[in-house]
Structures are given as C-alpha cells and as structure tokens.
Amino acid sequence: MISDNKINPTPKQREAIHTKANPAVIYAGAGSGKTRVLVSRYLRLLLKEGYRPGRILAATFTNKAAEEMKERVAAQLLESSDEEIIRELNSAPICTLHAFCRRLIESNTLKLGIDPGFRVTQEYEVRLLQEESLLVVFDRWRSQHPDRLKELVENLSWRSDYRLRRGRTPASRGFSRQFLAMVDAVRCAGEFREEPFRPLSVDFESNQKFADDCLKILNSILADSRSLTENSIRRATTAQRGLRLYLRVSGDDKSKYDEIIGLINELKGSLSAPLRAVKDQIRNELLPQLRDEVHADVYEKIRTILNQLHANYLVDFSDRKRELGVLDYSDLEETALELLSSALLQKPVVDCILIDEAQDLNPMQWKIINMLAEDVPIFAVGDAQQSIYGFRHADVTAFARAAQNAEAEGGVKIPLEYNFRSRSEILGTVNKIFTSLWKESSDVELLKLLAGYQYPPHDSKEGTHKVEMLLSAGETRQKAREKEAQHLAQRILQIVKGKSFKVHDREGKTTAYRDPQWHDVIVLVRSSSSIRFVEEAFHELNIPCIASTGIGFWDNLEISDLMALLRALEDPGDSFSLACVLRSPAGAFRNDDLIHLRFNLEENPDGIAESHPQRRSLYQGLQEVADKSAEKDTLARRAADFLEIFDRLLQMKNRLPTRLLIETWVNETDLEAFWTSQEGGESKVKNLRKFLRLCDSYGSLSSSALREMFDDVRMREVREGQAAEPFSTEGSVAIMTVHAAKGLEAPIVAIFDMNYKPRSNTGAFVHSFSNGAAFCLQDSNRRLVELSNYFHTKKEIKDKEDAENERILYVAMTRAKEKLILSASKNSGGERRELRGWFADIQRHLNLADNYLFEQNVEPSGPVSLINKENIDTGLLLNRQWQTEHLYISTTDQALKLEEPVGSPPPGFPAEPEEKFGPTSVVELLRKDDSIFAKLLIDEDFASGEYETAESGASVGQWMHLLLQKLPFGSDETAWRECSAREGTKLFGATPGEELVEDAICMLRNFFESKVADKAHRSAKFLREFPILFRLKDQLFRGKIDLAFDSPAGWTLVDYKSDAIDTTASESVLEKYGHQLRLYGLGWRALTGELPHRLILFFLRNGQAVQVGLDEEEVQETLNLIPD
Template sequence: MEHLRGLNEEQRLAVTAPLNGQLQVIAGPGTGKTKLLTSRVAHLLLTQNVQPHQLIVTTFTRKAAQEMKERLALLLEGSQIDVSKLRMGTFHSICIRLLRKYSGDMDLDPRFTVASNKDVDDIVDALIGNLPGLELPEKADDVIRDDQGRLSKSKIKRAISHLKSKALDIKAYMESDKHDKDLLTVYEEYDKRMKRQSMLDFDDILLLSLKLLRKRKCLFGIKHVLVDEFQDTNHIQLELINEFSHQNEAFRDNITVVGDPDQSIYAFRGAVSENFEFMKKMYPSCTAVYLRENYRSTQDVLDASELIMKDQQDRDSKLLRSQYKDSFKIVYRNFANDFLEAKFIAKEVEHVISMKLVDENDICILVRSNYMTRIIEKELNNCRIKYSIVKGRAFWERKEISLLVDRLRVVVRPHDSCALLRVLGSHTGIGLMSVKKIGKLIDELHGTNEPLRILQDISCGNLRLEKLQTKVINTCKELYEEIRDCQKIYNRELSDRSSLLRLFDRVSQQQAIQKLVTDDEEKRNNLSEVRKYLEIFEPDDIDQEVEELTLLEHFLNSIDIYSPEEMDDDDRKKTNEPSRKVSISTIHSAKGLEWKVVFVAGLTQGKFPSSHIDPLVESPVKKVCEERRVLYVAMTRAQQLLYVTSASETSVLVKRLTDNTGIATQRQISLSTTEKLEKLARQIGTVVESCESHVQKYLSLHPVVTPQDRYYNKIQTIDKAPSIENRISYAGGKGPKVPSDFKLGRYGYPRIVTKRAVSRIGMPEYPIPDNAPPVLAPTSKSLNLPAQAPKRRKTLGVRRRKP
C-alpha cells in the first residue's frame, strides 16, 4: 500500500494500530511524526471503512493542517476520497465552527468576533481604569498586582487565562474554596466587557465549546480523534479530546495522540507536559509506541541532548538512533562575558561560510529571549554577515497592517469600540487622555447607543465632555464622516469583491496610514500584499454556518482566529525562503524547524534558566524542568554541527556537558582535520575546495591551549606602585612569581594579569597544574627600570568656554 511505503517498523506499528482503542505515539525530535500521522489518517480512511467527516484531526497551527491535507491528497490520489471533508484544524478553528452552528444553545451572537491580543489589552486597560479601589500596596506582587500594589495588565491576563485553561468559568471559580475576591471582581468585569462587544477570547472559545459538548451531542458519527503536538495541550484541551471521542456511542473513546513530553515548552500558555500521564489514568488500557529512529541529527547531537535530559524528573530514556553514518562532537565553550561569546559565534559563522560548506540560510543562532540577540547582531554586523530575525513581528500585527484592519473593522462591526478607539488615537492632534475620556463615555452609554453613534453625538455637540478640546471634537467629526463614506462604498447590498477592493483603496489612502508608509517601501509592499490577498481570498469553511456574513467579515474572521502560536508560525515561514542569510531566532519560534549548523547561545545562570518564576503556574522545580525542555528543543534543531556557549557563570542546565569531558570539545573537531572535514562535506552533500588550507586557518583561529599555558597567562595588571617587587605577584602563589616572558605595561613596568583581567580578554579559567614551575620575579635593578612612575607634567592654560 502506498501509505505504508517508507515507514520503519515502529512507524508501521503505530499506523496500522486498530481503529478502536487509545494510542499514544511518543515521537522524539526528527522521528517523522508528521509522516506517521498523515499515514495513520490515510490508513483509517482506506482500510477501516471510515469516512472523512467521521474523523477529527487537531493540529497546532492552521498551516500544519493545510500541509497535512496536501500530503493526504497525494497519498489518496485516485481513491475517490474527498480530503476537504475532514474535520481538520486547530482546536480553536474546530470549536469556532461548533459555536457558530450552535450559537443559540450558548446564547451567543452567531456573528461573534474573536478578540485579538490588542483587543484584550485595551479591554484590560479600560477595566483597570474603572477599578481604582483594587490598587492596594499591602497586597503587592500577588496574582493581579505588581510590586507596588497596582493592578498589572500582564498578570490579570495570565490569571484569567489560567482559570479558563482549567475550565473554571466565573460561576465555578466563585464556588471554589480558594478563590481570590479581587481576581473574581476583575474576572467578572472582564467578562462583562467582552460580552458587550460580542467578543470571545481564545480561552472562551475552548471553554464554551466544552460546555456545549457536555450539554448536547454536536459531532455526529465521529469514529476516531487524532491529535498532533499533544505535549502542547492544556487541561481544557484534554477534556475536549475526551468529549470529542464521546460523541458517537458506537465508537466511543477512540483516540490517537502524537507528541513528545520532552518538547513541551508552552507552560506559560497553559500547556501541561503531564497530559500523557493524565491520559493513561483516564484510559488504563491505552497503549504506547515509541519512535526511536531519528532522521534529522547526528548521533553526537542526540547523545548530548539525551545527556541534558537525564536530570529531568520522572522521565523514561529515549536513546534515539541517528540514521547518519558519520557523527561529529558538539562544541561547548564558556566565556568571561557576553561580548566574547558573541565574537566567538560571529567568527565561527564567518569561517564556516568562507569554506562554502553550507549556505548562510543553513545556519541558525538560537537564544532564550529576544533581548539576547542584540549583542550577537552587533558582532555579525562587524563581520559583515547578513542575518534575519526569525521571530519578528507577525505580519498582521505590523503597525500599518493593524491600523488598516482596524479601519476595515469599524466599517462592518458597529459594536467594536476597541478598533474605533485605536483608529481615533491614530489621528494627529488627539492624545491618550482624550481617547480615554471618549472610551469611558462609550462604556457608560454602550447599552443604549452604538460606539459610532456616540462618536457622532460628540462631534455634533449632543454629548459634551469636560475639558475636551475643539480640535478633538473636529477629529471625531472627520472620523465619523470617513466611516460613513466607507459604509456607502461597502455595505450588505454592495458586498462583492469589487466593492471590497474599492473600500481597501479608499481606506489605505487615509492620512494616518499614508503617514506611516510614505517613506518606507517595505510598509508600502505590505499593503500591496494585503490587496493581492483580498483579490484571491475565499471564505474558510469555519464560517460557512453563518450565511449572512459578507466577504469582508469572512476576511476579518480569518485574521481574528490566528492564535498566538499561529502568529509565530505565520512569521516563521519566511525562513523557508531561499534568502542567503543567517537566522537568529528565539527557541520557541524555532520549534519544528531545523538547520545544518546551530548555535545555542546564552547558557548563563540567571538568563537560561531565567530567574523569573510565575507563582501562578510554576514552582521553582517545574521552572527548571521547563527550561531544560526548552534547551532540549534548541539542541535538537541541529542536523550536523552543534555549538553550545555560555558567558560568566555556566547554567546548571549544561552541568553534565562540563562534567562529561568526552561529550563536548572546545573547538569543532570536524573542521580541525582534513579527513573529518571531507566526511562532513560528503554527508552534507557539498564539496569544499582546499580543505588543507581551511583546516590550517581554523587551527590558527583556535589554537590548543594547555593548562600549563593558562598558568603562565594569568597576569595581573600593575600600574602605580611604590616598588617593582611589590608590583609583581601571582594571585595563587606564595611569594613573588611571574612568567618568564611577562609583558611590559605602562611606563615600562611588568604587566601581570589577574583573574579579573583574564576575564576581560576571555581566557577560560583552568586549575593551576601542580607541576607548574614558579618563576622568580626580576628586581627593578636587573630590569634597569625606575622604581616609580615618572610624574606627569601639569600644563597650565585658560579654560575656554563653549561657544
């Protein structure tokens, strides 16, 4: 059978598992899980008498779902099976379809909108302004307050999301014994504001869908549920999987999940790495298949990654087997500071590129957080190495695109006060305080009037606000007239594609947008991309349950349902473009990607693992475990060569690398000998000319330094001291000792380097060898040097004033 071709023994066992029952596939990095899941779906469709609409397949992103559908179309070619009928997508997209279809059961507007990150920020900002009584210094640094007792937007968002991810709505949280009264007040206010605008956030979508499925049967005829990236699911998603599998009593509890608990790195978004164990408790008869054949990395990369994970709690060893014939030791280097670490990375990248061993886009530098890239970028610029940031701003969140979308939203969404206030704030001459005043008035009158009508009343003088300047009132009038003109171009009677394109042209020419794009070609190109997209856009089947939606509403909904993970994925796809640039990425943004040469930088204690701990979702022990999984994901992005670097105090996460001397080296062995370099080139599939000269150059860049050399290079900087004998000393020795070939410093005195000075020039510390011979310090007489520094002559002069 075509769908079983090319599978190894373990993959075939998982693909051909029975339809009935529960199956966990523990798929380590690079073990072909996507191929397995695609083949499993094809097997059920071809051999188990299952129709496409009888399967639910959840993926981490919509892009992953689309790629899987394309693979399935090739596998099922000529079989008369319609892949488009599959219930495939993210949890959010599947649940949105359900909520639109059964909105009456949940007392929802079928045309509800999904709140973007900006919408949620604006709503939380507004409720903070209306709850000043909750700012209590005596309750500083709790679940919703900062260290000064003020309400914290980020903490409020995390706290509410955390409750919803545990399936706790307002009523359930109120009835719990350990509920926080202030958090409950904030939660209720947040929920009220969301309902007022007919909005749902991403957590609401899952929570309401779970309630709906427990209330009634909605997914008729489901025979099997398949879940990709199971390690990134949270508590409520596990409950949803359970409810999905209960919709058909004749085929109850048939589930296949694929994932790797070692790659669960989204705890800050509520992901629960223990879901594999929870599933086993829910279904004691659940079977597990382990994939151990790795098709991505060399054996040394796999061994080093496995070594890192040996300190993980309650974990089974993986022992992955590489399919590569040759393997090359990973490099671990510790430097005295970040500057030297970045310099080493840049020089190493420069040498690898100069050899033409790999292209620039085959190299990636991974860091834990965005702020850690700055110093690396500077060194790459110094070496004139082109690079691109993989985790940039997602396309739909760029300022010019976001403003354009907001202006389109206010045309067709009359209750959308968030977008209206952002558009108002983009106008020249209107400040934040004025926008807040108008926003507060809209909140007070929202039950009786639409936000746009309130804006009209302000501009006409029917509503008066204290201390509102005439300039602001005129701006409100201009905006209202602009929106009304746009509504004449595009409305429910004129909602075809040509009307939509005319509306786009009108909105994109407005002053606030033109001010952003006039002198920036990239931003103008971004607007052109949106227009091209509108020319070919077709509504997704997610919204087919709501027939009265216009084309523009379909388009806006398609943007709204991008979850945070998909925002990252939407921007990451640019790395697949053949641009010859080195990639710099955060580890979370690199998940699912791979490169031939990978640098994992910043393994410094306090930075990686981070010293910040969120008490709401993490304990110190869980935090370290999560960070270790993040490092595991980073290391397993490497196909051939892997470098791990740190500065100053080495992270506890790489302690095993430093303790096991055979696992890592100080320099890349594969670039140090002609034989190894030729093997590496053959394995990559390239030809390196003049291997011998490249090896000699690399050795000159990285000379072997013995502990004896380290001893003689420990020099202490000495300057103005009363006598040469007192100036010359060795920090670890007894009596005056200096290297025989000491350096002469300022005024001709011997320059001897201490531990601190060594750290400035980047010499890793080594223990002083016991057999290191002491060298007696020369006297000032034998050196024929003055005992004291010559005095500088003082120059007299008139201090000039600055003109």
C-alpha cells in the same frame, strides 16, 4: 501497506500505523517521522478500515500543521482515484481543536443563546476587552466599594508594582497584567472557576506536633555538635529558642509570632550537613504554616475581595463579548465542553480521534478530548520531551499520564525512537546530556534517540566533530555577549565560506555532498533580547541574516513616531502622543514650542505656575496659535502648516485604509528624504516601507484597531526583525527563538547565549492546575508575606519552569541535522556567576571542569577535543575565542574618546542648551494628571527630604553639587572653605552661616578622602556634572551624571546624595535611588553603546558608598516603572 514512498516504515512505525488497540499513545521522539505516521494512520482508516473523512477528528496544534496534513492526505488519495473521499476531505475536521470547537458551536448557536454570526477574536482584541472590563469594575468599585480597593492596596503585594499605585485604584499595568494572566490560567485549567482563590487550611495542633518533631531533631543534632561550624551552632540554637517559644503559645495568642518566626527564620544560609534536612523541613513546611496562623484573617478578607473582583470582571467581560458578538479561544473550549456535557444539545458524530502534539494540550482541551473519546478509539501522538508551551498552560503531565496508563487501560504505548534528522554524533551528545539531566524527573520519561538515517561517508576536513562548543570571554556581561556573537559569526563564516565543511543533499538533485549556503544555518536563542548581538555581529561580517523574531523594528524612532501618529489620530487630545509627532522629523517642533503650545505663556509671562492655571491640550494650542498668514518660520505658521496635513488625515481616518493614511503622511512631510539624508538612513527608509507593508497586510482593520494590534505585538515581545536586505541566491541565516523554530530543522544549528537564564514568571498571583490561585500579602512595613499556598505554588511553578527550560534546550539541540554549535561566554565578574542557564546544565551533565573550559593556559591554542573530568572524550570540539583571535575582523571601539581628564562636561553636548525647557520638563507637563511622571525617576529632587533647605530656599544639595564640580581632586581644606563661601554666597544671596559651612566641609571631607574619589583621581578619564539626553519607551529624559570615571574594567557612574539617612535601614529610599541611577546607566548606554561597569550611590553625610546592581533583571525592573 500505505507508507511514504521514500522511506519504508520502521517496525515501530508500522505497529503504530496498524494497531487496533485503544487508546493508542505514540511517544514520538524528535525527528522520528510522526507526521508521516499520522498521515499513514489516517489513510489506513479511510482506505482499509472504511471510516469516512467527515467522521474522523484529526486535531493539530496549529493551522499550518492542519493544512500540511490535509495536503499530504490529498496527495496520497489522488492515487486511490476515490473521488467521493477526496470531495469529503475538503470539509473533513482536520483542524486545530479550537476550529473543531467552533464547528460544534456553530451547529448549536440558537440553543446555546449565541449570535449565529459570532466571530472569534484575535489575541490583541481580547487584551483590550480584558483591560477595559477590569477598569470598568475598578471604576464601579471606586464609587460603590472604596473599602475593597483600600484593603487591596494596603494588604496585597504585587512586588515592585506597588510603586505604581498612584491615584484611586490599584489598577496599575503590573496588577492588571498579573491578574488577567491568573484569570486565563484558571479558565484553561477548567477548575475552581467560581472561586479561584481557595481558603487556607490552618491546623494549629498539627503545626505544634510538627514543630515539636523538628525541635527534637535539632536537640539531637546540637547534643553532638562536633561536626557543626560555629555559625551553624549559632543559627540552630536561635531556631531552637524559637521553636520552644512557639510550643508554649496558645492558638489564639498572636502577640509572640513575629518574634517566633524571626528566631526560627535564622536557620538559613550555608549550614553544616547534619542540619540541612531539618532546615528544609522548617523553611519549606513549618514557617509558611506559622505565617498562615498569623495572617489567616487578613488572607480570608483579601481572598473574598479577589474572588468578588474575579466574578465581577467575568460578568462584565462576558457582557462585552456578547454585545460585540464575539468569542475568545477560552470561550470556544468552555462552550464546547458545555455542549458535550449536555444531553439536550446536538453532539458531533465522531467515529475516531487522532491528536497531533498531544503534549501541548491544556487541561480544558484534555477534558474535551476525553469527553469525545468515551466511546470511540483515540490515537494520540506526542513527545513529553518537546513540551515547551507551559506559558500557554500546556499540561505535560497529562500526556505523560496518558502514555503511562495506556497499557493498563487495554491500549498500547508505542515509542518511536529512531531519529531520521540528525547525525549519530549529535544524537549521542543529546542522549548523554539528557540521560543525566532527566534521570530523576517525574514529568519526562526519557526516550533515547537512535540514528534512523545513515549519512553516506564523505572526506571533508570537518568530518570528525559534529558538535562543538564555542567559548568567549569579556570584561562585562555585555562585552562577553558581544565577543560571543563575533566568535559565532566568524565560525559560521568559516563553515560556509571556508570550503572545509560539506552538507548532505538528501534530495539527490546534484551530488551527495555540497558546499553549505547561508540558508542552511539557523541560530537559536532562548530570549529575543539576545538576537541583537547576533544581528550586529553578522552585519559586521556582511553575513546576510533575517531575525524572524527579535527586538529592533518596533523600537526604532521612525517606527515609534508612526505609532505615535496613529495614537494622535485616534485621539488628538492625547497630548503626549501628539508631542512625539511634533518633535519627530515630520513635525520639527522644539521643546520650547511644545511648552508654548501647552500653556498660554503670553498670559503667564513668568513661566509655569505650580497650579498650571492656563494648561490646554497641545491640539488646542495648535488650533489657537495657528496662523497661515504669519511669517514662514514662526510658531504660528508652523502650527498652521502642521494642522493642514494632520486635520486632513483626521477627517479621512475612517474612510481611508491605514496604509494610505501613513503613506500620505510620509509623502507630504518628506520623511523618506529626511531619513535618506541621515547616516544609516537607508535602513530607516526600509523600515518605513516595511511598516507600510504591515499595514497593507491588515487592510481590513481600522487605524485604531491596527494600532492596538501593533501595540500588543510590541508589549508581548512577539517582535519583528529589522527590514531585511534583498536575498542573495544563497538566502540568509535565520535567527530566531527556539519556540519559533519548533518543527523546523537545518543542516547547521547554532545555539547562542547559553548563559542566559530566564526570570521566573511568579508575581503577585500564582496558579496551580490542582490547587487553584494564590496571592502574596504584605505586612504594615510592605514586606512580602508568603503564606503556605502561595509559597508551595510558587515553588511548583519554579520547578515546572526549570523543567520546561531543559525541554527547550532539548528542542533546540534536536533541530540540527549535521552540525551543532553550542555557544557560551564568560565575564570577569567571577567564576560562579558564569554557571547559569543551559551552559550550566551542559557543563554539569557532561562532567566538565570549569577551569578546563575557561583558563587560557590549560590547553594549547587552537580547537581541541573536549575532555571531561575523568579524561574521557565527550565527542565535542572546544573552540575558545581567545585562542582564535586571528579569525576576527577588528571593530570600531564605541567608547568615549577623551584626550585628557576634564573637570567639566563638553559644552552643549548632548543636551540642547538653546532651549529654555528641557525634555524632562516637557515629559512631566504633557503626561496626564493621573500618570506616573518620568520626572519622578530622573530628576534630582524626586525624593522628599533629600536636601535640607537653606535660608533663601536654595538647597544644600545643589550647593554640594556645585562644590564637587568646582573643586579639583587633591585640593585641601583651605580651598574647600574658600570655594564654599564663594559659591554659597552666589547661590543663597548671602554668606552661608558657620554651621552650614562646617556641614559642607564634613561632607567634602567624606568624599575626597573616600576610595571612590581616590579611584576617580587616579583614573585616566573622568567627567563631572555631565549632561545626558536620551530616549526610553518613546520618552525623552535629561539629567546630569555627578561623576563618571574610567578604569580598565569600564566606566563607573557616581551619584552624590546629601540625605541624612541610615543606608542600612532605609531600603525604600535606596530602592528609589537605585532606579534613578540605573536610568542614568541606561542613558550612558544610549550615549556610548554599553552599560557602565559599576553604579555607585555616594552618601556625603556618612561617607558610605552603595553599589547599585545592573543585572538584566534589575534593569528590566527599572524599565517596567516607566509608563508606556
């Protein structure tokens, strides 16, 4: 028997290695030794059953897995002394399925009409070609079919992205990203490629019958309404009227449908128990069908246009790839399937198929496998519980079906439930949670894990609890995460350096147990946005760490500047990128310099006219102004010095490797010396050197291709961590996302930020493997209209995302060998807000009481065993942050330090008062004409109609801001009138009229008598008209915060609005204002290190205060509006 030399196979492993059944589906649990089984199976086929290496397809998920398998097989074959088999192994198809498809195509290129020298594109190249093809189609439509574009803009909804529809096409980044993602999904599914958007199926008679059934149920419930609340009765009665009205209309009469849907839609919210089932039926089935009836004609028109867009795009995209002689990964799958389906082409000779990670195959890949396996045995290894690549269109249900159907087809399904990685205590917790979580799941068949490796006994102090829960608390979500990271850092420091915990040395080189080292620890997160909290906390305690993915590197100014340089070298006419270079330390130009370079101010001395008659590119401005003979510090001399270096690089960009271009720039501008002289500059120098190493790693790429690749990496958030410190002999703690850790293991694993809950990926377009693509409409008021196919597909996607999120937690927990730490935190915004994400799953399925976890006085101080609601020990150790404050090292408070309340901002900080033109003006003037100006979101007057106009043209809004800055809290109406007259005369050039003054007094009264003003007056610190300067997405923003005041919960930012609007009705205006104020909040974070506690829009004319949300989704939506 062929087996691993160290561990004998279990009976189930032995059965899997030896089985002759076909198909054989191996349901391999986490840590069950599936790779060892796969290698042993392969060796048996070679040495015992007479198969040749070249005729066994062993398909793996990654190239790394293929190389590992080939190395293991080769090592075993060396003992057999069969040199011929060893030679054949070098070219054997132990590879990814894409690599195998490529082999098939290379053998048939001429018959397929494909360039024999074709190459496979990288993902970043594919994205560029896709964007170019879509834009080409839109350009063609703009001239040939403008009516199609008009229909899309007026009727298709892509949610928040509609605000980016400026110019002549709807090809915003949001639209293109969502449309191209839909195209990818259709190609991976292999269904409905010719017509991805399917027609509606409207059946008026069936809808009427269903409505009648629902009405009968409502009538029955309302007939005995004793168990119903007043609210439930009111809503049910309203829906009852709507159903009756619907049953009286004819199928062709749509005039009453808005009223009907509005009435029926009232059956929502928290209702009494008898109404819940019929509410779900009406909302999930009937209402979408009624919307279908109303919008069927519009849907069919947009469906036709989108299918035409899809077809036109695919033609252009295919033509571009053919011209370049390239194929993408979907091409490999599609062409291989075409080859296998054709009787005219040479098919591969495959006698046996082995598949690794079968749960991660997409539908197209399953079609290829099934086509190959028609006449040959198949051996598939996978684990539906570890399927976490739904975003790559993996179909977990296909593997689950294969496992369920194996025995019915005369094959076998063999479970491998013994886990050789984790301690039994860890496996017990995993089983307990997921037995409850998946007991009703249709996608996943639970495989309980059993301990397959017996750890020898030991006497360390921490020998009882192998799973623990760390809980932390903070006043805000931001502070709670910071506290949580500090708590986790201190706990890991205690484990590694406290001499109380030992890890087992399985290699047996020294002793059975040893002290843990830093490299024994992995910290896992669900989202890369959580990584920075852990990094900062670890750095404070001098814990060496490496973030294999995370935010930071690409967002550093020194790296952004180099990326801007690559863009400017690619296109010197890109004034915005060149402006970033000029304003960087290497350029050292000021804002005023950029305005002078952009405009011929000598010929336009009064400034910049609205029509911008003298506009030129920055590069042209540099060339026209440059004078090497000018005095040293003049603009002309600095322009000449800059061009001397820049033009030389421009001439060499196609001849020198990118690394040498960047290195020349860094050396000749003394960038390293500059950053070394700055506080914290050492890390920036390391980042510069890391960027050079990355350039070196892709030496064959041109500077423009390299820049595009880096941009794609950043856009897709596959991000590098900060440049690492030199390793110590103990290594470093690894911080990574769960996806990056797939296949890894460590003695100590911590899962951080378990309150995080990812956003749903549904947008304008949704896709289902079985039903094709669907889209969301909007009505004339830009309200979303979700028809039945979109509604049901969106729900299906949401359910799949939730199920996959649970499987990601399973993968995370099963990485741990000896210690598993579950870390979560609570903010003071309310108890129910904390029940989210993985923490909510664990709390619910371990039956834990919320107050038991978070109330400080429930348990004595110090770590305790975690008991559930039934007073049963869960096997977890509870360690709460407020019970272990003595563990913490104090950190510096980053909040603003003001000695006393002030009524005006500190002069000159942080804006640049000596310059005439502010960064916001610079950004506006440098953007291309068809771009979305950042000014639209940050300037006070971005919304038309915000301020009324006085006789002189000065705005009432400006006047009110002056008054609210000058007048002290507690002042009376006499002071208001005096100040109004004085400041109004200065502003308008004449004494403001009585009516205007009364209007101002009314607005002042509304504010000074409000709760907002009272809280600001009673606060310890407040700021008025406070200037801020900050950078987002490589753009500089400058603005003023009208009012900011501190409180125990944190800072509140207030933005005055003098609109005469109804805040309950003007949703679009409120939304725009919300984005504007949220940007101020981001600027506040850039200044103070944390987001404000609260954002408030105060409408002076009616005294209404509207709070603006600041949760992660809302902040991200605002960031998405800023053009890259």
